[in-house]
Amino acid sequence: MIAPDWFRDDRLPxxxxxxxxxxxxxxxxxxxxxEMGWKRDETIFVSGIGCSSRAPxxxxxxxxxxxxxxxxxxxxxxxxxxxxxxxxxxxxxGDLAAIGGNHxxxxxxxxxxxxxxxxxxxxxxxxxxQGSPTTPPGAISSTTPYxxxxxxxxxxxxxxAAGANYVARWTSYHVKxxxxxxxxxxxxxxxxFVEARTQCPTNYGRxxxxxxxxxxxxxxxxxxxxxRKYERMVAEGVPIPEGAFTVGELVRRSRPAMGVQR
Amino acid sequence: xxxxxxxxxxxLAAGCKFFGGYPxxxxxxxxxxxxxxxxxxxGVFISMEDELASIAAVIGAAWTGARAMxxxxxxxxxxxxxxxxxxxxxxxxxxxxxxxxxxPSTGQPxxxxxGDMFQCRFGSxxxxxxxxxxxxxxxxxxxxxxxxxxxxxRFRVPTFLMSDEIVGHMRERVTIPDTVEVERSxxxxxxxxxxxxxxxxxxxxxxxGSGRAVHVTGLTHDERGYPDTxxxxxxxxxxxxxxxxxxxxxxxxxxxxxxxxxxxxxxVTYGPPSRTVEQVMRDRPDDTIGHLRLRVVWPFPEFALHExxxxxxxxxxxxxxxxxxxxxxxxxxxxxxxxxxxGGELHTPAELVRALEAHR
Numbered sequence: 275m276i277a278p279d280w281f282r283d284d285r286l287p288x289x290x291x292x293x294x295x296x297x298x299x300x301x302x303x304x305x306x307x308x309e310m311g312w313k314r315d316e317t318i319f320v321s322g323i324g325c326s327s328r329a330p331x332x333x334x335x336x337x338x339x340x341x342x343x344x345x346x347x348x349x350x351x352x353x354x355x356x357x358x359x360x361x362x363x364x365x366x367x368g369d370l371a372a373i374g375g376n377h378x379x380x381x382x383x384x385x386x387x388x389x390x391x392x393x394x395x396x397x398x399x400x401x402x403x404q405g406s407p408t409t410p411p412g413a414i415s416s417t418t419p420y421x422x423x424x425x426x427x428x429x430x431x432x433x434x435a436a437g438a439n440y441v442a443r444w445t446s447y448h449v450k451x452x453x454x455x456x457x458x459x460x461x462x463x464x465x466x467f468v469e470a471r472t473q474c475p476t477n478y479g480r481x482x483x484x485x486x487x488x489x490x491x492x493x494x495x496x497x498x499x500x501x502r503k504y505e506r507m508v509a510e511g512v513p514i515p516e517g518a519f520t521v522g523e524l525v526r527r528s529r530p531a532m533g534v535q536r
Numbered sequence: 537x538x539x540x541x542x543x544x545x546x547x548l549a550a551g552c553k554f555f556g557g558y559p560x561x562x563x564x565x566x567x568x569x570x571x572x573x574x575x576x577x578x579g580v581f582i583s584m585e586d587e588l589a590s591i592a593a594v595i596g597a598a599w600t601g602a603r604a605m606x607x608x609x610x611x612x613x614x615x616x617x618x619x620x621x622x623x624x625x626x627x628x629x630x631x632x633x634x635x636x637x638x639x640p641s642t643g644q645p646x647x648x649x650x651g652d653m654f655q656c657r658f659g660s661x662x663x664x665x666x667x668x669x670x671x672x673x674x675x676x677x678x679x680x681x682x683x684x685x686x687x688x689x690r691f692r693v694p695t696f697l698m699s700d701e702i703v704g705h706m707r708e709r710v711t712i713p714d715t716v717e718v719e720r721s722x723x724x725x726x727x728x729x730x731x732x733x734x735x736x737x738x739x740x741x742x743x744x745g746s747g748r749a750v751h752v753t754g755l756t757h758d759e760r761g762y763p764d765t766x767x768x769x770x771x772x773x774x775x776x777x778x779x780x781x782x783x784x785x786x787x788x789x790x791x792x793x794x795x796x797x798x799x800x801x802x803x804v805t806y807g808p809p810s811r812t813v814e815q816v817m818r819d820r821p822d823d824t825i826g827h828l829r830l831r832v833v834w835p836f837p838e839f840a841l842h843e844x845x846x847x848x849x850x851x852x853x854x855x856x857x858x859x860x861x862x863x864x865x866x867x868x869x870x871x872x873x874x875x876x877x878x879g880g881e882l883h884t885p886a887e888l889v890r891a892l893e894a895h896r
Contacts, residue, residue, distance in 0.1 A: 282751075285762060315747045320596070331751055331763065336744040338599060339753035339763075340592065341622050347589035351596025351604070354580045355554050356745065359600070377592075380585040 277304040280314065282334045289328055293487035295446035295472030299393050300329050302449055302470070303362065306456035310360070317360040320349040322374060325400045325474075326366035326393035343374030346381040346390065353388050353533040360460070361388035367408040368398045371427045375407075382436030385464035385531040391456060392429055392467070395474035403477025410517060414481040430469045434525045439464030441524040445494040446472040448521065455523065464531030471498075471519070539677040539704045540607075543633055543697065544569035546681030547605055549716045552631075553579040554604035556593035558586055558612060561645040562701040563635035566607035587612035591619040591632065598623075598630045599752060601743030603685055607633035611642060613652055613659075620694050621660030622754045624778060627692035627731070627739065629721060631684045634696060635704040636855075638880055647880025648701035650807055650855040656696045657834045663775050665782035667789060668696040668834040670806035674708035680831065682716050687789060689721040691782055692738055698833070700855065702808045702882060724748060729759040731774075737781030783835050790837035792830045799826025800848045801896045804841070804864055806830040808882055809853040815885045816892070825892065833860055838867035849895050851875060853883045871895075 290296050307317065317335050321327035323342035330337035340348045345363050353361045370378050370392050381390070397415055398404040405418040408429065412421040430443040440462040442455035452470055459466025473479060473490035484490045497515070499507070501522035507514060537545070544566050547555070555570040567583070574581045580597070584590040590606045597604040608616065613634045623630055638644030639651050652659075656668045667687050669680040681697055688695035724730060724740035730750040731739050742748040755763040756771045764770040782789070795817065801824060803813045810829040817825060826844050830837065841850070841864060850872045852861040858874035865872045873895050877883050 282749075284760075314749065315745060318744055331753065334749050336599075336746075336749055337751050338596065339751065339755070340595075341618055341754060344588060344592040344619065347584060347592035348596040350582070350584070350589070351554065351556060351593030351598075352600055352744065353596075354582055354593070355597035355600040355602045355604070359745065376585050377589055380589070 277308045280304050280307070280334055282332055285332050288332055290325065291476040293473065293475040294325070295395070295474070296325055296329065296393050298446045298449060299391060299452070299470045299472060300332070302453040303391050303456055304333070305453045306460055307362070309457045310460050312360045316358065317362065318352055319362050319364065320345050320352065321364040322369040324366040324369045324398070326364050327369060329364040343369055343372070344377060345369065346374060346377040349388055350381060350384070350386050353386050357387070357533045357535040363388060363390045365390060365392050366399070367392065367394040367396065367429065368406040371407040371429055379432070379436040382433050382438040382465055382467065385437060385439055385529055387463055387465070387531050387534045389456065389459045389466045390468070392469045394429060394469055394471045395478060397474050397478045399474045399477050403474070403481065415478070430467065430524050433467035437529060438467045438525070439529055439531060440466035440526050443469040443471070443519070443521050443524065445498055445521065446470060447491050447495040448498070451521070458523070458526070462526060463534045464529065537674055537707065537710045538565060539674045539699065539706045540565035540635065541569050542674045542677040542710050543607070543681045543699070544573065545712055546678040547631070547685070548573055548577055549678070549712065550682045550685040550718055551603050552605050552685065553602040554594065554597035555579070555581045555606065556584050556590040556597070556604070557606050558584055558590050558608070560609045560612045562637055562704050563607045563609045563633065565704070566633060566635070587615035588618060591616040591623070594630050595619060595623050595626070595628045598628045599744050601745070605631040605633065607635065609635050609637045610639040610652055613655065617655070617659040621662060621664065623694040624660065624664035624666065625754045626752050627778070628694070629688040629692050629741070630694050631681070631688050632694055632696050633681070634698050636698065636700040638878065644880050646701065648808070648855060649878065649880065650698070650700055650859070653698065653833065653856065653859040656698055663779060665779045666694055666696060666834055667691065667782060667832065668698045669791070669831060670698050670833050671703055671831070672807050672810045672829070673703065674706055674710045676831070677703060678710055678712060682718070686719040690719055690738070691785065692721060692741060693782055698807070700807055701880070730761045731757060732759040733777055733781070737777050737784065786835040786837055787839065789832055789835060790840065791832040792828060792837060792840045794840070794843045795827040796823050796825060797843050798823060798846050799844060800824050800846050801892060802826035802828060802844045802847045802850050804828045804830070804850050804852045806833050806860065807855070809855065812853065812883045812885055812888055816888050819885060820889070824896070836863045838863070841868050849873060851891055851895060853877065853888060855882070
């Protein structure tokens with residue numbers, strides 16, 4: 275177990291379903307925290323609503339489990355009032371991109387010095403698997419019984435466009451890369467956004483011919499294309515396979531940031 | 537000085553160190569004053585993307601131990617309701633100023649109203665209790681803002697300064713003391729759990745960074761702060777305490793003025809309609825006319841009504857269709873006459889005199 279003294283033993287068992295990828299992402303995040311050498315009393319975890327957002331409740335620090343979509347606004351208040359704190363936000367695709375979309379782009383624009391880890395499972399998991407803004411076109415969910423008909427958001431590209439200083443995307447398969455990316459984000463002054471695509475076997479995989487956890491993780495692995503390879507494919511006119519997405523570091527820059535400890 | 541500026545000065549005097557806001561008429565001068573002065577006072581001013589975010593940032597800052605506030609008007613107040621409920625549930629001390637304007641919806645941005653008096657008490661979903669103060673002068677914009685911070689800290693509850701366009705934009709002479717005494721939250725005792733109440737129903741406060749690893753959640757939670765969402769007893773215990781910690785302190789929180797307690801005809805007011813009543817009483821010195829002016833409307837001080845043992849009728853001018861009058865009706869046997877006025881203007885003295893003659 276990574277960083278065992280960072281977990282609240284008295285909160286177990288956790289609410290996550292068998293085969294859920296969220297625990298992997300929490301582990302990667304805490305491994306990055308450990309790498310940073312942050313102290314528990316100076317690290318604050320903030321979250322909104324959803325499966326992803328239950329994460330701070332299992333971590334032994336001060337933490338703010340807030341309202342749906344608003345985690346980044348709460349975190350902005352914490353970080354601006356106390357720039358000496360390390361602030362990490364756990365969020366999900368519904369929390370961040372639907373109800374919290376406005377807060378997302380403005381937090382990126384302000385470049386508030388915090389790390390945002392988004393567990394993107396393509397679905398509203400906690401409410402039983404409804405279509406979200408990242409549900410892939412054609413995918414089946416309880417509110418898209420004939421296949422999702424809306425285009426999906428690319429969260430990482432959105433963060434890049436909105437101005438975040440660090441943006442990366444990996445999956446629950448890429449444990450080492452994800453941990454390194456979160457740590458790199460923590461080291462970058464300004465807002466670091468790390469999208470972690472993850473499996474929800476209970477409410478997504480089951481309805482989309484990915485019934486087992488290995489099938490879902492393999493689907494994530496096989497559809498992930500390194501950013502540089504993706505760009506080369508586009509330049510060479512190689513067709514991009516259906517459902518493929520980029521992984522890797524999308525941006526690392528040093529635009530003016532807020533809430534950076536001087 | 538202008539009322540809104542006096543409110544900002546009150547916040548600064550009270551040691552406010554965080555302001556998160558979004559521009560909205562007729563409250564904007566508060567944000568503008570804070571934007572100018574707060575950074576020089578070692579605080580943080582931030583213009584958020586909307587009112588949902590403003591109150592969220594305020595709550596986040598409050599959990600670092602900073603005195604934090606926001607200011608808005610009706611449309612923004614409606615957006616804040618979600619996180620006002622969160623502040624009530626998580627017992628976050630914070631101050632929300634509402635410079636009321638005509639509603640519903642966008643309504644009358646530049647005109648006064650008192651139409652949000654029930655919204656500040658019942659506006660978010662679920663059961664909870666809050667504190668609301670109602671200034672009627674520029675001086676009280678200063679004084680009651682200071683007081684709002686103390687009450688918010690002491691009871692760990694979102695506290696509202698329910699002003700309006702008239703008082704917010706009114707200009708009057710104001711006395712600002714060199715220093716004001718402030719009362720902060722009681723610190724969390726070493727042996728207490730983060731949401732374990734003391735005898736007064738209020739838990740001690742351990743802001744982030746205290747080394748207590750406090751988990752704050754809007755879910756129903758136990759004394760440790762851990763979610764416990766299915767046990768009826770856990771919810772009953774928590775929500776009853778959230779309501780009782782404020783309601784049981786009604787006498788302590790109450791702040792009102794009584795004029796002519798032997799009177800038979802009694803005006804009950806809060807905010808600027810009190811100024812018209814005062815004018816009527818100056819124009820017609822008459823011991824049979826009484827006046828109860830509330831500076832705190834929530835929790836409602838029903839005992840104040842009984843300070844008029846000879847009262848035969850209560851008259852209640854409000855800048856709404858009759859809101860707080862319902863509370864008065866609930867607590868007295870005498871007839872209660874609502875004198876609603878909407879559209880943005882105060883009752884004239886002549887209007888109140890006509891009402892007086894009709895009902896005495």
